[in-house]
Amino acid sequence: MPSTPSMPVVEMTGIGKSFGGVPVLRNVDLRLDSGTVVGLLGANGAGKSTLIKILSGVYSADSGTISVDGQHLGSASVTEAQRLGIRTVHQELSLVPSLRVYENVYLHAELTKGRRTPFAPLDRETMIRESRHVLRDVLGIEVDVRATVEDLPIATRQLVEIARAVHERAKVLVLDEPTTSLEAREKAQLFQVVRDLRNQGVAVIFISHHLDEVTDLCDRTIVLRDGAVVVDAPTAELSARDMVTAMTGRLVDHQYPKKQVQLGEPVLAVDGLTREPVYRDVSFVLRRGEILGVVGLAGSGKTELIRGLAGSLPAASGSVTRNGSAVRLGSIRQARRLSLIYLPSDRKVAGIFPEHSVAWNTTISALQRIMGRFGLSPARELSTVNAAIDEYGMKVSGPDQVISRLSGGNQQKVMLARSLLGNADVLLLEDPTRGIDVAAKNDVYELITSLVEAGKSVVLVSSEETEVLGMCDQILVMREGRVRANLAAGDTSLPQIRLIAMSSEGDDE
Amino acid sequence: MTSTPTVPSGRVIAPRAMAGLRRVVGLPGAGVTIAFLVLCVALAFASDYFLTVGNLTVVLRQSVWVAIMGIGMTFVIGMGEIDLSVGAILGISGLAAAIWIQSGVNIYLAVVAALLLGAVIGACNGLLVTILHLPSFVATLGAMSVLRGIIMVITGGVPVYGLRYPEFQFIGQGFIGPFPFPVVILAAVFAVFAYVLYRTPFGRHVLSIGSNAHAARLAGISLTAVRVTVFMISGLLCAIAGVILASRSEAATADAGQGMELDVIAATIIGGTVMTGGKAVLYGTVVGAMLMTTIRNGLNLLGVSPLWQQVVIGAFIIISVAGSMLASRRADGDA
Numbered sequence A: 001m002p003s004t005p006s007m008p009v010v011e012m013t014g015i016g017k018s019f020g021g022v023p024v025l026r027n028v029d030l031r032l033d034s035g036t037v038v039g040l041l042g043a044n045g046a047g048k049s050t051l052i053k054i055l056s057g058v059y060s061a062d063s064g065t066i067s068v069d070g071q072h073l074g075s076a077s078v079t080e081a082q083r084l085g086i087r088t089v090h091q092e093l094s095l096v097p098s099l100r101v102y103e104n105v106y107l108h109a110e111l112t113k114g115r116r117t118p119f120a121p122l123d124r125e126t127m128i129r130e131s132r133h134v135l136r137d138v139l140g141i142e143v144d145v146r147a148t149v150e151d152l153p154i155a156t157r158q159l160v161e162i163a164r165a166v167h168e169r170a171k172v173l174v175l176d177e178p179t180t181s182l183e184a185r186e187k188a189q190l191f192q193v194v195r196d197l198r199n200q201g202v203a204v205i206f207i208s209h210h211l212d213e214v215t216d217l218c219d220r221t222i223v224l225r226d227g228a229v230v231v232d233a234p235t236a237e238l239s240a241r242d243m244v245t246a247m248t249g250r251l252v253d254h255q256y257p258k259k260q261v262q263l264g265e266p267v268l269a270v271d272g273l274t275r276e277p278v279y280r281d282v283s284f285v286l287r288r289g290e291i292l293g294v295v296g297l298a299g300s301g302k303t304e305l306i307r308g309l310a311g312s313l314p315a316a317s318g319s320v321t322r323n324g325s326a327v328r329l330g331s332i333r334q335a336r337r338l339s340l341i342y343l344p345s346d347r348k349v350a351g352i353f354p355e356h357s358v359a360w361n362t363t364i365s366a367l368q369r370i371m372g373r374f375g376l377s378p379a380r381e382l383s384t385v386n387a388a389i390d391e392y393g394m395k396v397s398g399p400d401q402v403i404s405r406l407s408g409g410n411q412q413k414v415m416l417a418r419s420l421l422g423n424a425d426v427l428l429l430e431d432p433t434r435g436i437d438v439a440a441k442n443d444v445y446e447l448i449t450s451l452v453e454a455g456k457s458v459v460l461v462s463s464e465e466t467e468v469l470g471m472c473d474q475i476l477v478m479r480e481g482r483v484r485a486n487l488a489a490g491d492t493s494l495p496q497i498r499l500i501a502m503s504s505e506g507d508d509e
Numbered sequence B: 001m002t003s004t005p006t007v008p009s010g011r012v013i014a015p016r017a018m019a020g021l022r023r024v025v026g027l028p029g030a031g032v033t034i035a036f037l038v039l040c041v042a043l044a045f046a047s048d049y050f051l052t053v054g055n056l057t058v059v060l061r062q063s064v065w066v067a068i069m070g071i072g073m074t075f076v077i078g079m080g081e082i083d084l085s086v087g088a089i090l091g092i093s094g095l096a097a098a099i100w101i102q103s104g105v106n107i108y109l110a111v112v113a114a115l116l117l118g119a120v121i122g123a124c125n126g127l128l129v130t131i132l133h134l135p136s137f138v139a140t141l142g143a144m145s146v147l148r149g150i151i152m153v154i155t156g157g158v159p160v161y162g163l164r165y166p167e168f169q170f171i172g173q174g175f176i177g178p179f180p181f182p183v184v185i186l187a188a189v190f191a192v193f194a195y196v197l198y199r200t201p202f203g204r205h206v207l208s209i210g211s212n213a214h215a216a217r218l219a220g221i222s223l224t225a226v227r228v229t230v231f232m233i234s235g236l237l238c239a240i241a242g243v244i245l246a247s248r249s250e251a252a253t254a255d256a257g258q259g260m261e262l263d264v265i266a267a268t269i270i271g272g273t274v275m276t277g278g279k280a281v282l283y284g285t286v287v288g289a290m291l292m293t294t295i296r297n298g299l300n301l302l303g304v305s306p307l308w309q310q311v312v313i314g315a316f317i318i319i320s321v322a323g324s325m326l327a328s329r330r331a332d333g334d335a
Ligand SMILES: Nc1ncnc2c1ncn2[C@@H]1O[C@H](COP(=O)(O)OP(=O)(O)OP(=O)(O)O)[C@@H](O)[C@H]1O
Pocket: A019, A020, A024, A042, A043, A044, A045, A046, A047, A048, A049, A050, A051, A091, A395, A396, A404, A405, A406, A407, A408, A409, A410, A435, A437, B333, B334
């Protein structure tokens, strides 16, 4: 358990940072002791990522000082921060997609035969062996380390990213929302790794929007609001309510605003949907006003299934009935014409247009809505987007702010707004609240509720089982590409779902 | 970043004026416009002849081809692709018009057919890129070579001369009021495609593909249709330039448009369009084309040898692109 060392590993004092004249961090102090895990909380746009980017040498602070182990850390340099033992997993994944897993794990830390020079021959065998060891024995996932990263699901990519940060002994480990697409089991494994590292004396910063994770893992909790520290206290002294109040400045009850909606006629029925080897023989009926949840571990086929419905990973066999007539979901465009709109979870790769504005990113798949007499109407665009900014509580400087300048959670809100603007009748949502803060999450749930009240239907794939339990009417539990159970939300419980999702092959065959 | 920027002498400039200046300099296309204006002022001082109406008309006219083709290139590069066949399409469509006219086809019909030819060749480029999944660099490099070969086979290297028909001459040499007809065509092309790029869903789709093709596909955009159309637009605009050139020189030569692809790409990039796609500055391309012609014109007026002109132009391209990228990074605030 954490000892009480005398000198902090990291000491950041009086950190200030503005972007284009807008202050993002104000006079922030952060002290990290070795062998402790510090939780960093704050609403979307509070400045969490900016703070840890300053620590990792990505940005330089406008004011304040940073010292690591008593050594002064000068102007922004990632190399220098790494040399001082700081390892960071950033919120937006930063792997090289076209490289293999082990190459990514050892990126810029390549092992060579003989002396370590840029032109020495690579020691592939050791890199492969070691990365396999880290991934399998430490992080507990089976992955072919020779696979190319772009072929991996996002949860696995996140674990590869973590492997990259932990395979070398770090002094300070920074994890910026590392759990956003992880399943319960992988989360537990990650927490075990973090605890082991802590016991070995590593100092850890852990950022999350899940209060239970912070309560579970962190010795101390710091809450940022609008770029200033509002709470810095031992976690044991804080209740979840204290944390939320500190984050938002108001009281927010976290409850799923589930309302019983009268279910209508079937809008989408699939029978025997199959695409080997990722999903097999999937059948369900989705009715008007219904929310259908799909849960399962990583690799269970749930993300592939929703992409199958979206037309981006079409089924090879099986039938689909939409509003009573047989249809094919062979491509994204075909699905969209049937008003099936898909929100991908991987916003960086599959979602945002990084150099364009919030307005552009919001309206891009519903441009017919902003047509005026002379083509696209800037005035209509402005009013549409301003409405969305209000509705989702986006923290932006204005509709013309470039999206890559937004915090991760605010980018996610733009993605949500885009998919809801597109005249959907059936929404296919993949981790819609990924990276969204506690207060805004409730708003999203309320929004989804109002959509089904208005007669839309939703398929919700999520790595958060509680979200599915709290919001859905019908729940499919998938394992190894098959639906293992089709449950009514009222008749089931978290333990039951977990049991079905995890029980090993052969139990029920 | 400091809150009170200082000039080297240490004098403090009002932060607000500085911020305003930065914002202007950071606007897309500002770099090329400033460079162009500076160059014009400098040349006006250096040569008495530069600022005459006659000379300015010459400059504008000589920019027309690169500017028109550059408008197509702006779409192509904005979409994250490249078209190396533009010079060859200009050559072959001018030649086709010349041959058809000389063989007695109605002049207007011949011109329309030549334009269609350019559009069809462009569409073929697009199909190579979308159906065969060739990188556009390779597809259009191949197309350039094939087209140049065909031109040589048809002409045997001998130009088609004598296109002295008033209706045809008008295209490249006529005037509407005080304006040379090619300049009027350029203005019309610019107006139409500025509308298409900035005011239609199609324009947004083009830039979305250049920005993030995967996300564009998931947003429901048809990559194939947009890509083929953009290459077709590029081909069509090259054909327009080809017909203007043939009309102006009253001939179609085998080497028409040779090497022009590089000028066109340079004008587009100088103008502020991002090489990797996603952002396009249409008026910047036109200014870029004028800038390049002006440099050449100015160096001629100053009596600089053509050999040295190459060196100066190359250096100018590097300096102006570097300058405008620096300015926009500054304006972004993450220097
Ligand atoms: N490069 C940048 N340029 C301009 N503004 C930026 C930039 N990066 C971040 N910001 C702004 O700084 C603020 C803080 O962003 P930051 O990413 O630190 O938030 P966060 O606390 O990590 O939020 P989230 O929970 O959504 O990840 C946001 O309002 C964001 O718009």
